[in-house]
Amino acid sequence: MQNQHMLIGGEAVAANGGTTFAVTAPATGEVLAEVPRAGATDVDLAVRAAARGFEAWFRLRPAEREAALLRAAELVAQEGHARFLDTLIDESGSTISKARGEIAYTVDLLRTAAGEARRLYGETFPNDDPRRMSLVIREPLGVVGVVSPYNAPLSLLTKMCAFPLAAGNSLVIKPSEETPLTALAFGRLLLDAGVPPEAVSVVTGFGGECGAELVNHPGVRCIALTGSTNTGIAVGQAGLNRMRRMQLELGGKSALLVLRDADPQQAAKIAAQGIFTHSGQICMANSRIVVERTIYQPFIDALKVEAEALFLGDLRDERTVYGPLINGRAVEKVLEHVHEAIASGAQLLTGGEIMQGLVVKPTVLLDPPRDSRAWREESFGPVASVVAADDLEQAIEIANDSDYGLSAAVLTNNLQWGMHAARRIASGAVHIGMHAFQSNALAPIGGVGLSGMGRSGGHYSTEEFTEVKWISVDVGSLPR
Numbered sequence: 001m002q003n004q005h006m007l008i009g010g011e012a013v014a015a016n017g018g019t020t021f022a023v024t025a026p027a028t029g030e031v032l033a034e035v036p037r038a039g040a041t042d043v044d045l046a047v048r049a050a051a052r053g054f055e056a057w058f059r060l061r062p063a064e065r066e067a068a069l070l071r072a073a074e075l076v077a078q079e080g081h082a083r084f085l086d087t088l089i090d091e092s093g094s095t096i097s098k099a100r101g102e103i104a105y106t107v108d109l110l111r112t113a114a115g116e117a118r119r120l121y122g123e124t125f126p127n128d129d130p131r132r133m134s135l136v137i138r139e140p141l142g143v144v145g146v147v148s149p150y151n152a153p154l155s156l157l158t159k160m161c162a163f164p165l166a167a168g169n170s171l172v173i174k175p176s177e178e179t180p181l182t183a184l185a186f187g188r189l190l191l192d193a194g195v196p197p198e199a200v201s202v203v204t205g206f207g208g209e210c211g212a213e214l215v216n217h218p219g220v221r222c223i224a225l226t227g228s229t230n231t232g233i234a235v236g237q238a239g240l241n242r243m244r245r246m247q248l249e250l251g252g253k254s255a256l257l258v259l260r261d262a263d264p265q266q267a268a269k270i271a272a273q274g275i276f277t278h279s280g281q282i283c284m285a286n287s288r289i290v291v292e293r294t295i296y297q298p299f300i301d302a303l304k305v306e307a308e309a310l311f312l313g314d315l316r317d318e319r320t321v322y323g324p325l326i327n328g329r330a331v332e333k334v335l336e337h338v339h340e341a342i343a344s345g346a347q348l349l350t351g352g353e354i355m356q357g358l359v360v361k362p363t364v365l366l367d368p369p370r371d372s373r374a375w376r377e378e379s380f381g382p383v384a385s386v387v388a389a390d391d392l393e394q395a396i397e398i399a400n401d402s403d404y405g406l407s408a409a410v411l412t413n414n415l416q417w418g419m420h421a422a423r424r425i426a427s428g429a430v431h432i433g434m435h436a437f438q439s440n441a442l443a444p445i446g447g448v449g450l451s452g453m454g455r456s457g458g459h460y461s462t463e464e465f466t467e468v469k470w471i472s473v474d475v476g477s478l479p480r
């Protein structure tokens, strides 16, 4: 077991008062490290450091910010496995393939964000008074408080940090209390890449303590939160008190539509990937599957085969599809959703129980009531609910009967049906011919309804993490 310090203004420090908390491995229960349990004083130091760091970072030329982010990308490309692989597997219960995927995506995100450093484009617009000229410029916001989740602790954190940094902001990062070790390693990497020490701090602690202190701190100009909808509502209310810019990437209950022309076997394979990857601990997991009635039976037969064939072994075994849920509370919640749905009339096609430790078997429910928690709420576990629809219109209506709208997907070979559904489904993204869990560093990722506010990725992030300013000038005395 190693004890770790947090990173404030480039210094490795303990929490004020010296309190710590344990980080455990969900697969084994082993204590991996004790880390500082930060509170108000620590957060205040970090925000003050970030305010000074902002001056240093923002004043660099765009090409210098780009170069630092490219160096960070190269460090991850060359040393990513040594720096992150074991930590990701141990701390977050990721399989080796999911951990490798996160590292690869991190490189891509850092390279993409680096390019954005040079693209803080502005505008001019015509003025009826010929002596006057108007410019619109983009400026960074200042200190961004980054509050991140546990499920993809490296790549999501990277997305939340790299784009605001590219735009010239400084950061105070509050990672999930489940996965602070990955975040500390990422913070150190940014400093190794040449980001000024005061521009990035990582404070470790609990949401209700350290997280709440950060989102309420008067020196923070913007909050970027990726987390559950309940947290988003609490953070959003705190943010409104100070009229902060907020980017809230929250929960999902994504629908996958399987239309009548789809191949049932192929559709079941895609559906299983879309729900069971990382035990369903993916915001975009297609936990609701709506199947046209004519292929319902062959589809559920094939999905049962797929679910029962998944290999769930050691996290470092290449064949393992998924591992444990993050903690015992997560397992309890998932099983509660399943048992309640069965008690209210759903049929259990497969699974519905613990395999071992915190690993829940791949679970498929048929026809849970539309008001059940398994259908309406995010279980954040390996549980798919399947219902039949008479036709495309009814499938769309069922998909839209949700408070969430993060991602959706349609399996069909008929592009017209797919496009019709894509335009009618209320969701931040709709994917045709694939499952709902898709990433792209340039894409505007974000949701509608309870799935959040704002978009991240590519230039959409630049817009989120900058403010526009109108500058007008009287050029009347200049020659025209």
Ligand code: NAD
Binding pocket: 147, 148, 149, 150, 151, 152, 156, 174, 175, 176, 177, 205, 206, 207, 208, 210, 211, 212, 215, 226, 227, 228, 229, 230, 231, 232, 234, 235, 249, 250, 251, 252, 282, 283, 284, 378, 380, 406, 445, 446, 447, 451, 452
């Ligand atoms: P969570 O809401 O429990 O925690 C997220 C972060 O918020 C953690 O760092 C936590 O400590 C902090 N936090 C909690 N309460 C807080 C408070 N009152 N003030 C300030 N900070 C607080 O979420 P989680 O369980 O870590 O992550 C899973 C959730 O994240 C799921 O709902 C998932 O759908 C969502 N998620 C969304 C996206 C997306 O892109 N929309 C991506 C990944 C995960």
